[in-house]
Amino acid sequence: xxxxxQTGLAEILEEVAGVAPADAxxxxxxxxDLDVDSLSMVEIATAVEDKFxxxxxxxxxxxxxxxxxxxSYIQKNKA
Amino acid sequence: xxxxxxxxxxxxxxxxxxxxxxxxxxxxxxLAGRSGVSRITDDWAKEFxxxxxxxxxxxxxxxxxxxxxRRLDRSQQVAAVAAEEAWRHSxxxxxxxxxxxxxxxFGTGIGGxxxxxxxxxxxxxxxxxxxxxxxxxxxxxxxPAAAVGLAIGAKGGVHxxxxxxxxxxxxxxxxxxxxxFDRADVVLVGGxxxxxxxxxxxxxAAMRAxxxxxxxxxxxSRPFDKARDGFVLGEGAAALVLERGxxxxxxxARVHARLAGAGGTADGYDLVAPHPEGEGAGRAIAAAVRxxxxxxxxxxxxxxxxxxxxxxxxxxAAAIRGTIGEHTLVTATKSQTGHLLGAAGALESVFTILxxxxxxxxxxxxxDDPDDDAAVQALxxxxxxxxxxxxxxxxNDSFGFGGHNIALVFTTA
Numbered sequence: 472x473x474x475x476x477q478t479g480l481a482e483i484l485e486e487v488a489g490v491a492p493a494d495a496x497x498x499x500x501x502x503x504d505l506d507v508d509s510l511s512m513v514e515i516a517t518a519v520e521d522k523f524x525x526x527x528x529x530x531x532x533x534x535x536x537x538x539x540x541x542x543s544y545i546q547k548n549k550a
Numbered sequence: 551x552x553x554x555x556x557x558x559x560x561x562x563x564x565x566x567x568x569x570x571x572x573x574x575x576x577x578x579x580x581l582a583g584r585s586g587v588s589r590i591t592d593d594w595a596k597e598f599x600x601x602x603x604x605x606x607x608x609x610x611x612x613x614x615x616x617x618x619x620r621r622l623d624r625s626q627q628v629a630a631v632a633a634e635e636a637w638r639h640s641x642x643x644x645x646x647x648x649x650x651x652x653x654x655x656f657g658t659g660i661g662g663x664x665x666x667x668x669x670x671x672x673x674x675x676x677x678x679x680x681x682x683x684x685x686x687x688x689x690x691x692x693x694p695a696a697a698v699g700l701a702i703g704a705k706g707g708v709h710x711x712x713x714x715x716x717x718x719x720x721x722x723x724x725x726x727x728x729x730x731f732d733r734a735d736v737v738l739v740g741g742x743x744x745x746x747x748x749x750x751x752x753x754x755a756a757m758r759a760x761x762x763x764x765x766x767x768x769x770x771s772r773p774f775d776k777a778r779d780g781f782v783l784g785e786g787a788a789a790l791v792l793e794r795g796x797x798x799x800x801x802x803a804r805v806h807a808r809l810a811g812a813g814g815t816a817d818g819y820d821l822v823a824p825h826p827e828g829e830g831a832g833r834a835i836a837a838a839v840r841x842x843x844x845x846x847x848x849x850x851x852x853x854x855x856x857x858x859x860x861x862x863x864x865x866x867a868a869a870i871r872g873t874i875g876e877h878t879l880v881t882a883t884k885s886q887t888g889h890l891l892g893a894a895g896a897l898e899s900v901f902t903i904l905x906x907x908x909x910x911x912x913x914x915x916x917x918d919d920p921d922d923d924a925a926v927q928a929l930x931x932x933x934x935x936x937x938x939x940x941x942x943x944x945x946n947d948s949f950g951f952g953g954h955n956i957a958l959v960f961t962t963a
Contacts, residue, residue: 489615489617
């Protein structure tokens with residue numbers, strides 16, 4: 472399950488922000504390591520909702536700092 | 551105008567247009583007499599009175615990094631493509647100029663219309679949460695200027711004149727002023743437009759401003775011709791790098807021409823109709839020639855705004871005849887490029903500079919039967935094929951809805 476989430480998230484990151492799939496590993500920080508800005512994070516949240524059916528409210532989005540944080544959030548809230 | 555900073559020169563040119571994906575291919579196509587106009591085959595256009603458009607020769611998104619392109623409106627994409635060509639071409643990046651002394655002035659007539667209208671569709675169909683977070687930066691009319699500023703790392707100020715179809719020319723005039731007032735050492739100037747969409751098309755058509763010669767796309771844009779019936783909407787961008795002559799020569803840059811003077815006026819007459827005798831246009835041209843320290847006899851060539859509308863072309867002919875005279879070689883390149891609105895003045899300045907440099911005036915296509923108007927009859931409008939000539943100074947003029955008039959004088963390097 473978490474491999475599916477990582478793969479799906481990597482696809483989103485590549486499409487929205489041009490992040491190479493190999494770089495989308497759990498320890499990576501969106502802003503520090505992957506150069507994903509705040510507007511792109513909003514796009515990523517929308518794409519996550521489409522792909523996984525998991526909506527990320529703004530206050531939760533602010534706490535998602537790394538790829539691993541996003542994976543955990545999706546895992547926890549997936550129906 | 552003589553100032554302490556001396557002359558201002560053009561060291562870089564860039565363009566992406568309906569005739570080509572860069573300056574060289576655009577210029578070659580222009581001299582070869584090719585047309586950039588075609589008929590829209592999309593379903594939405596079927597019921598439109600005017601179905602003609604001059605689309606870009608190359609998709610700008612294909613000339614940019616994919617992720618970068620998806621965050622830029624098409625008007626910003628073309629601005630970036632043209633600006634990067636001009637910047638590379640100038641070699642200014644390698645000159646050691648401080649980013650704080652590099653400025654950008656880049657205009658647009660309409661701005662990010664495709665984003666505005668596209669995201670409105672998203673809003674209607676999917677709701678507010680689905681509207682892109684890039685909507686505002688992609689639709690704002692300073693967006694092309696901002697995209698260009700980021701592309702070349704300009705930190706000396708980024709400005710965005712908005713004066714309809716005079717925007718591109720106005721940007722060049724502002725650039726000249728920035729250098730004259732020593733506010734920058736290098737200024738990248740230009741204009742961008744990309745608004746081929748049903749709404750702007752319907753709006754211009756409702757004004758009865760567009761050609762409806764739908765069955766003959768390549769013959770539709772015919773400035774000064776008796777059978778002209780309106781303009782053809784085009785898309786694209788053009789850019790110029792301006793700097794002081796002494797520093798350009800000191801770094802060994804190739805100087806294509808001097809930007810010798812500029813003039814700007816307002817008609818004060820009507821929101822959209824030009825003054826019938828081109829009064830404001832004539833004042834702008836006269837001011838530019840005076841600013842350049844020249845007289846009308848010096849102006850060997852005029853690249854006219856001439857959009858192919860019935861009233862605009864004759865008003866301009868009167869202005870050119872009244873201020874410059876009948877000796878000058880006139881051309882109307884919109885006959886092949888269509889009307890690039892806020893990019894028109896920048897593109898036609900590129901053409902004016904190349905005409906000066908190469909000593910050849912491109913022909914006005916489709917000018918089969920010049921209008922009976924006395925001024926049109928009196929002018930020497932180049933047609934059928936380009937004409938070689940010797941001239942040291944040339945004018946490019948541009949006019950916009952709102953009564954904006956800008957004229958620029960370029961001279962040989």
